Amino acid sequence: MGPVVIMAVRHGQSQANLAHEEAGDRPLRYEPGDHEVTLTELGRAQAAALGRLLADMPAADAPELVWCSPYLRALDTWKTAQHVWGVDPLPVTVDERLRDQEAGAFAHYNLAAIMERFPEEMARREAEGAYAFRPPGGESLADVVVRLRDWLKDLDGHAGGRRVLIVAHDSVVLGLRHVIAGGPDEELAAVLAFAPVLNASVSVWRTGAGRFELDRFNDVAHLTSG
Structure with a gap:
């Protein structure tokens, strides 16, 4: 028996998100690596709004276990949300696959900047499709799906009958939508229609009729309420 609820959250606005937004159409080289980037002031406010959403949930619906990406922007989103929620610390598993x-x-x-520096690679991306394209030394969205499928199998053995919160990234939330739906990988490209996954958005799947059913996706109503 696997989890009964999966709630997937993208981290709040990060320093890198802000730098890219401010650059707009101008080429940008952003020096900090993925492991270094944390939240902006807005990102912390978004994480606090997530904490208030969790605090307002009935106890019977609230998460019981947390799985988190190893990156600071995800960990800091959860730490801020938990502090505002005010509950005793929940069991947290940091998993590289997220x-x-x-x-x-x-x-x-x-x-x-990529289009300036890597025109041949961008041409290959156009030819292969955004979901299948793997940049030099990097991953395709299909690669992300492979590790998420592996993670979800492990989750069945560790979260049976429990409500699980995941704090991760846009690619993870998109990948989960495909993996949980159980469609063939030939249809993976269709999930890009649901991008972008917004900062601090909430997506929820609940069990029903022997399978997970999508309750809501990319929901940011909590960021504007109150």
Whole structure:
């Protein structure tokens, strides 16, 4: 028996998110690596709003276990949310398989800079499709799905009958949508229609009729309420 609820949250706005937003269409090289980037002031406010959402949930619906990406922006989102929620610390498992999609040679650049520096790779991306394309030294979304499928199998053995909260990244939430739906990987490209997954958004799956059913996806109502 696996978990009865999976709630997946993207981290709050990160320093890298802000740098990319401010650069707009201008080429950007952003030096800090994935393991170094944490939250902006807005990101911390978004994480606090997540904590208030959790505090307002009936006890019978609230998460019981937490799985988190190893990256600071995800860990700090959870720490802030838990502090605002005010509950006793929940069991937290940090799992490498919930890390963001690895960008390899593209890691420090925004799209405008990638197009300048790697025109041949961008042409290959166009030919292969965004879900299948693997940048040099990096991962495709299909690669993320492989590790998420492995993680979900392990979750069945560790969270039977429990409600689980995941704090991770946009690629992870998109990948989970595909994996939980159980469709063939030939249909993976269709999940890109649900991008972008917004900062601090909440997506929820509940068990029903012997399978998970999507309750809501990419929900940010808690960021504007109150």
